[in-house]
Amino acid sequence: EIVLTQSPGTLSLSPGERATLSCRASQSVSSSYLAWYQHKPGQAPRPLIYGASSRATGIPDRFSGSGSGTDFTLTISRLEPEDFAVYYCQLFGTSWYTFGQGTKLEIK
Amino acid sequence: EVQLLESGGGLVQPGGSLRLSCVASEFTFSNYAMSWVRQAPGKGLEWVSGIGGSGGSTFYADSVKGRFTISRDNSKNTLYLQMNSLRAEDTAVYYCARRDSYYRAFDYWGQGTLVTVSS
Numbered sequence: 001e002i003v004l005t006q007s008p009g010t011l012s013l014s015p016g017e018r019a020t021l022s023c024r025a026s027q028s029v030s031s032s033y034l035a036w037y038q039h040k041p042g043q044a045p046r047p048l049i050y051g052a053s054s055r056a057t058g059i060p061d062r063f064s065g066s067g068s069g070t071d072f073t074l075t076i077s078r079l080e081p082e083d084f085a086v087y088y089c090q091l092f093g094t095s096w097y098t099f100g101q102g103t104k105l106e107i108k
Numbered sequence: 109e110v111q112l113l114e115s116g117g118g119l120v121q122p123g124g125s126l127r128l129s130c131v132a133s134e135f136t137f138s139n140y141a142m143s144w145v146r147q148a149p150g151k152g153l154e155w156v157s158g159i160g161g162s163g164g165s166t167f168y169a170d171s172v173k174g175r176f177t178i179s180r181d182n183s184k185n186t187l188y189l190q191m192n193s194l195r196a197e198d199t200a201v202y203y204c205a206r207r208d209s210y211y212r213a214f215d216y217w218g219q220g221t222l223v224t225v226s227s
Contacts, residue, residue, distance in 0.1 A: 035213035044219050050211035088153050092212035097155035
């Protein structure tokens, strides 16, 4: 079973700063099936990135994804107040899905 | 616009049963695989179960295998999750989600329905 480990657990930054979130897989995976989501309390999760690097519809270009093999990164170039949330990476396997444990992005 | 609306959550005693529903609109429901994803209080997202567009293939997380059953009625544009032998650890907000055909990620989510398992 592939495990996704996200780091850091919590990231404290200020608006305008750059955020770098990491997602590491326990073995090499296909980047085609690596996604990132943003989740705010009381709301549905919002897809951000598909296939490790393709932005979902309507996602601003300050969000970008990269990586391959076992290491993937979500970067937010300049934080806006509405970006503070929990972020999850997710992997699709043969017949199952797994999520990372999440990174909480909080206002410093 | 694509919409997914869950219902059926509530308070149930340990060992009890509950059936969740998710009504889909504004897309051809039978063309898409669907899943249930949950979030327990203070925890992260956990995939629970998935089903193919025709309903012929189903998949489950180990934590619910043998207790939960996913199904769909394409004539009613509705996804179901039958939950039996419920445990306290099944307490969570349950989301239904549509799977994108190409990337196999979840491109649309419902707002969720809360299931509380407690005596």
